[in-house]
Amino acid sequence: MMILSGDRPRSRILSVLLLVIVVALAVTPFVFPGAKAMNVATKICIFAALVASYDLLLGYTGTVSFAHTMFFGIGSYAVAIALYAIGPSWGAVAAGLAIGLPLAALLALGIGLFSLRVEAIFFAMITLAVASAFLVLASQLSWLTGGEDGRSFTLPELLRPGTVFIPKNVLGTAITGRTLTYYIVLVGSAAMILGLLRVVNSPFGRVLQAIRENRFRAEALGFRTVFHLTYANCLAAVVAASAGALNALWLRYTGPDTTLSFAIMLDILLMVVIGGMGTIYGAVVGAAVFILAENYLQSLMGAASTAAADAGLPLLPGLLHPDRWLLWLGLLFIASVYFFPTGIVGRLREMARPQAEG
Amino acid sequence: MTSTLETSNLTIRFGGHVAVNKVSCTFRPGELTAIVGPNGAGKTTYFNLISGQLRASEGRVLFDGTDLTKQSAPQRTRAGLGRAFQLTNLFPNLSVAENVRLAVQAHRGVHYDMLRPWMVRRDLIERADAILDSVALSSRRDVAATALSHGDQRKLEVALMMALEPKVFMFDEPTAGMSVDEVPVVLDLISKLKQDSSKIILLVEHKMDVVRSLADRIIVLHNGQLVADGKPEEVIASPIVQEAYLGIAPGRSAA
Ligand SMILES: Nc1ncnc2c1ncn2[C@@H]1O[C@H](COP(=O)(O)OP(=O)(O)OP(=O)(O)O)[C@@H](O)[C@H]1O
Numbered sequence: 001m002m003i004l005s006g007d008r009p010r011s012r013i014l015s016v017l018l019l020v021i022v023v024a025l026a027v028t029p030f031v032f033p034g035a036k037a038m039n040v041a042t043k044i045c046i047f048a049a050l051v052a053s054y055d056l057l058l059g060y061t062g063t064v065s066f067a068h069t070m071f072f073g074i075g076s077y078a079v080a081i082a083l084y085a086i087g088p089s090w091g092a093v094a095a096g097l098a099i100g101l102p103l104a105a106l107l108a109l110g111i112g113l114f115s116l117r118v119e120a121i122f123f124a125m126i127t128l129a130v131a132s133a134f135l136v137l138a139s140q141l142s143w144l145t146g147g148e149d150g151r152s153f154t155l156p157e158l159l160r161p162g163t164v165f166i167p168k169n170v171l172g173t174a175i176t177g178r179t180l181t182y183y184i185v186l187v188g189s190a191a192m193i194l195g196l197l198r199v200v201n202s203p204f205g206r207v208l209q210a211i212r213e214n215r216f217r218a219e220a221l222g223f224r225t226v227f228h229l230t231y232a233n234c235l236a237a238v239v240a241a242s243a244g245a246l247n248a249l250w251l252r253y254t255g256p257d258t259t260l261s262f263a264i265m266l267d268i269l270l271m272v273v274i275g276g277m278g279t280i281y282g283a284v285v286g287a288a289v290f291i292l293a294e295n296y297l298q299s300l301m302g303a304a305s306t307a308a309a310d311a312g313l314p315l316l317p318g319l320l321h322p323d324r325w326l327l328w329l330g331l332l333f334i335a336s337v338y339f340f341p342t343g344i345v346g347r348l349r350e351m352a353r354p355q356a357e358g
Numbered sequence: 359m360t361s362t363l364e365t366s367n368l369t370i371r372f373g374g375h376v377a378v379n380k381v382s383c384t385f386r387p388g389e390l391t392a393i394v395g396p397n398g399a400g401k402t403t404y405f406n407l408i409s410g411q412l413r414a415s416e417g418r419v420l421f422d423g424t425d426l427t428k429q430s431a432p433q434r435t436r437a438g439l440g441r442a443f444q445l446t447n448l449f450p451n452l453s454v455a456e457n458v459r460l461a462v463q464a465h466r467g468v469h470y471d472m473l474r475p476w477m478v479r480r481d482l483i484e485r486a487d488a489i490l491d492s493v494a495l496s497s498r499r500d501v502a503a504t505a506l507s508h509g510d511q512r513k514l515e516v517a518l519m520m521a522l523e524p525k526v527f528m529f530d531e532p533t534a535g536m537s538v539d540e541v542p543v544v545l546d547l548i549s550k551l552k553q554d555s556s557k558i559i560l561l562v563e564h565k566m567d568v569v570r571s572l573a574d575r576i577i578v579l580h581n582g583q584l585v586a587d588g589k590p591e592e593v594i595a596s597p598i599v600q601e602a603y604l605g606i607a608p609g610r611s612a613a
């Protein structure tokens with residue numbers, strides 16, 4: 001069990017749930033080869049990693065950052081700009097990573113050393129300010145970033161949808177560059193999540209939890225907490241940037257709306273809370289539940305609405321109309337936070353514990 | 359005579375209030391110094407100045423020949439100053455064993471290792487268990503610190519300091535609020551520490567019988583000032599203590 005760093009799901013239902021998610025994601029290209037299903041599955045992979053890296057900060061150290069989408073964007077833009085400028089080659093992808101990841105780490109280091117010395121609220125404000133500035137910068141520097149339109153680019157040949165490795169015959173689906181890209185995203189995200197699981201269960205990760213619990217005492221034990229918090233911030237930034245790079249490869253496009261917007265920051269927050277903070281597994285569950293709801297609630301409601309109308313029920317067809325899906329999504333979130341304050345993972349683990357301490 | 363702890367003219371002001379006022383004192387290895395004085399005398403503040411939780415307005419803290427005055431609390435801990443807090447100060451939602459294991463980890467210098475799972479360091483876990491045993495907390499090792507009784511929390515507080523294996527032990531009313539049967543564990547522990555002649559022990563304590571049985575020396579703080587310093591019998595007999603301290607908390611075991 002060392003691949004999980006000794007931190008097992010600790011709930012049978014959770015184990016099954018995780019297994020279902022992982023298996024479903026692994027077989028998606030063959031079982032649900034449609035464009036929409038593939039997009040949803042990819043988004044789940046990327047956001048699971050992105051949210052897990054946010055959990056390292058929020059759940060394990062207790063620091064609130066609003067700059068996570070900025071780091072996501074840095075990775076995304078770096079790969080996009082490199083592929084756009086250099087042309088479709090693996091060298092360009094490597095160049096994008098070689099610039100984007102260290103840039104994210106350096107920025108996180110600067111923000112951390114500058115603002116993690118003092119109270120947590122200061123860090124939150126600084127990240128908000130820096131992220132806003134970055135968003136403005138990315139929209140203004142059109143010559144570099146493509147401004148509001150973003151940058152579209154061509155992928156290296158191996159990753160292109162037109163590249164066919166095995167023509168339509170395996171279960172009726174062709175294996176193309178798109179399939180390969182999907183598995184790169186899947187394996188990359190999984191590696192990041194397992195890596196984060198290792199970090200939070202390492203001696204270093206244990207210090208992070210100690211800081212969350214009582215920073216004053218952690219200092220009194222001799223831990224220089226600024227450095228622990230700053231390293232965690234850098235690590236989270238690098239993972240977020242890597243997730244951003246994967247996102248760019250999948251979309252073949254990077255723009256402010258797909259990476260930097262505060263709507264995405266809000267989504268990340270919701271996913272980590274719904275899944276369960278301070279668990280890493282919560283990121284996987286939260287991302288899966290949120291993104292599935294976001295994508296399929298509408299069609300589900302459409303079906304329910306028509307069914308209700310056919311059955312001649314009053315009021316319901318209007319309430320369930322697909323245009324109201326955001327309302328229902330909101331209600332779903334309020335309900336989940338209210339009933340599962342420790343998130344889905346926290347709740348499942350509570351249920352699995354033999355009995356509470358007497 | 360290098361490894362002494364010395365404060366010279368140590369002073370801190372909170373606004374106009376001088377909580378610790380020009381306290382100069384030297385503590386030597388092998389000596390247990392009791393620090394007494396009425397509530398609000400500045401005893402805890404004096405500790406905070408020594409261990410770095412507060413920065414001095416004036417004066418210096420010297421240890422082992424180095425000036426610690428400008429150093430942060432973590433640096434002073436690494437230099438060998440250990441502290442058990444008066445107001446229990448733990449990691450509330452972590453287990454008792456994990457509280458101590460973290461202190462052991464800090465002491466062994468395992469600060470940034472992020473590539474191995476923590477369980478791989480069996481040595482840290484075993485050392486933590488041994489310390490828990492010495493304060494009679496083994497049976498509670500898997501309970502969250504916050505679920506402990508007050509007395510057990512005080513013991514855990516002491517255990518964290520023991521795990522740091524410091525050269526200077528600072529106990530701030532270690533037995534306050536403990537039930538009668540819990541007190542001996544802590545007192546035995548302090549007695550055992552005393553046998554090691556390389557350790558400096560500072561003990562803030564209100565219970566005069568405890569002070570009498572353990573102290574080699576007593577200093578008295580009053581309104582932030584050092585007003586008496588000497589052998590226990592002398593200090594206890596001095597008029598200033600009789601008035602300033604024992605007047606408030608009369609020692610019932612005076613005979
Ligand atoms: N951070 C602070 N800000 C302002 N005043 C403080 C602060 N810390 C301590 N004081 C004041 O300094 C004085 C000394 O307090 P201190 O806690 O050191 O007393 P003490 O001798 O430990 O008392 P006790 O026996 O009750 O523990 C008190 O008047 C207290 O109000």
Ligand SMILES: [Mg+2]
Pocket residue numbers: 401402403444530
């Ligand atoms: Mg005090």
